[in-house]
Amino acid sequence: MTVDKQAPGSGSIMVVGGGISGLTTALEAAEVGYEVFIIEKNPYLGGRVAQLNQYFPKLCPPTCGLEINFRRIKDNPNIKVFTLAEVEKVSGNPGNYTVDVKLSPRYVNSNCTCCGECGKACETEVPNDFNFGMDRIKGAYLPHEMAFPARYVISPRIIGTEDAKKVKAACKYDAVELDMEAKTISLSVGSVVWATGWEPYDANRIDNLGFGRYPNIVTNMMIERLAAPNGPTKGKILRPSDDKAPESIAFVQCAGSRDENHLPYCSYICCMASLKQATYVRALYPDAKIYIFYIDIRSPGQRYEKFYNMVKADENVFFIKGKVAEVSEDPDTRNITVVAENAVTGEKIHQTVDMVVLATGMQPTAANIKLPADLKYNADGFIINDFEKGGMFGTGCAAKPFDVTSANQHATGTALKAIQTLVNK
Template sequence: MTSETKAPAGGSIVVVGGGISGLTTAIEAAEVGYEVYLLEKNSYLGGRVAQLNQYFPKLCPPTCGLEINFRRIKDNPRIKVLTLAEVEKVEGTPGNYTVSVRINPRFVNEKCTCCGACAEACGTELSDDYNFGMNTRKGAYLPFEMAFPARFVLSPQIIGTDDARKAKEACKYDAIDLEMKPKTFDLQAGAIVWATGWEPYDAKKIDNLGFGQYDNIITNMMMERLAAPNGPTKGKIVRPSDDAEPKSVAFVQCAGSRDENHLPYCSYICCMASLKQATYVRERYPDAEIHIFYIDLRAPGQRYEKFYKTIKEDAKVHFIKGKVAEVMEDPASKAVTVVAENAVTGEKMRQTVDLVVLATGMQPTAANAKLPADLKYNADGFIINDFEQGGMFAAGCANKPADVVSSNQNATGMALKAIQTLARK
């Protein structure tokens, strides 16, 4: 390990996760004088926020907030960013941790200018997980236009193939290194903040809602990518089955949340996400009818309540209090019929629409893969902060369901907790 990556024991903070919570934690700690190592398993920073079309409270694109944070990181020599990084093991006690890190190969070095010649040379098309598999991308790719670091990536799937060779030959800057290997090393840290974020709940597990069975049923995060200008359809919201403009859309709330068979808790963000996405549809298609099926609509805070009231005044948006029991598809038209009991009138209703959006819940990343450290979790996989012991803390959605604003506030607090650990050392 080089001297550049060594830190004095107890003198640095390791932040695991480069989403909005991790970025905030790292920046807040570094800007008051602490050395921070920011580790991200993806090839880019930004996390889930980078995949959104717009986010609250200003309904601005993610570039709005991320660009400022990326600039602050670039300008701060105290922050060392390590992408494609995974923590393999954590040993030690508060004030003196050894963090074993593995860096997976990008196969592209710092000489990359993002010219795109490598992608043009590749013929292979791979499923694009950034867009939830709704399109494909080349084996050499830039994750998204504003990716930080601004550098292409070669998929491990093309290493050893003609495509990899062609990509290397196409690069005029000697930026492609097909011999890159994984690297492992240790970091010494006084405190660790786990900002490992969340994953959309797997909608295929919800048998009665038809995701994966019917083409025109998508998730709320898929809707974000459809609406995003850099998404698979360049911002055009269309039916996956035929790329037609939907004349009617149903939003199904609590898809997997508040359900003992799936996620027993409220995921906090889903109601507002669907109301926001209703505006996406209405802005693009003024005549489209929107149907929102809900158990309870939760708009936490005055600003969100005001937004909800504005949506309710739209005559084209219909709210139905009732849990969706089943969905059915017309094989000919690919239209989807949503079946629910209206809890207000008691009638069983059937609403046929062109597109269904499932408001799938927020599941902590650690629920499916426990982290390699001595951490406590609740029954749902969220990390429980032990402030008495200190040393390691969970920020943002690793700790509880939260929106961007709440995640930023929480991350600032966890940066302070990490600093207090070092100060006591």
């Protein structure tokens, strides 16, 4: 592709990551005339927001914001979306990059109508990553009902099996291609925005909090999926060991955060996430008791402070200022006892509850897998932007912990920086 670097409205931008920050960056650039490539490793766009039950500031479901963005993408010829795609290599300089992108096979082409016949024909079940493995789905599946692109996916686990042949035979539209192979394409772009997002910190690494040992200890993202109407329990928050409606839940704040052995920083969103999830439980179970163990509550801004005060006024929600030291399980009831020292009274507390929710922190994806480009990172894996050099930028939670509103604002600014690279080089 030949790019005129001087003319405004020319050139192209690559956005790596199709979560809320990536979508915002792409749309802001495309809607002022720039060609944009979105590169997303999952078979769908939407990122972590798609996995939420509700999100601030309006506590609306993901459909509320993502649906509009998906429509804008479909209507904009400047945007080209590549899913099941990962950047392998970036070479060149600001204004003139060549990016090698690996495309993994979906085994389903654009003829797909989402009729679902392939899923009905498939007998094999695979873990459902969208629900953090809390349930299983067919080997031919739609990631979730709002998935964009709206197209089924066939798991590589069934390729080469008799089940795969049944899936292909069930498709009336010739949409199943079992012989699809991975391929690499090269794209010429003027700037690259890394919107690679975040991952929940691995709770298995926090030895004293029992995750993985006791089934009734879940993470904040897991309870988000339990509360979601399209989650593994269709919106019912049930404890995993016996599908019982919990009468009491403890939220453990800073699970692995603000801890030099894990994540030394505050993830910004965890306190508000737990307060929000407490309202999920109270709406479902009016008599349930909620215990929130915290170091300090961080509710930045007037709107969040107001929400915090609303939750604090609930007579069935109890705030305990104290870091949880350990947890244990009663093998007969599978109830969990949380042990902490109340920092205000000095009292050692043993609180027994039906379920525990660990407010695990937000870790940038690049902390675990370094990106294949010349980027700078801080000690925690967040991208440090070099605005003087330009060309490549981190945005959203690839750059620092953000809530959805702040991530959108940051992504809008990053889109401008990417455009400036094209205009100035």
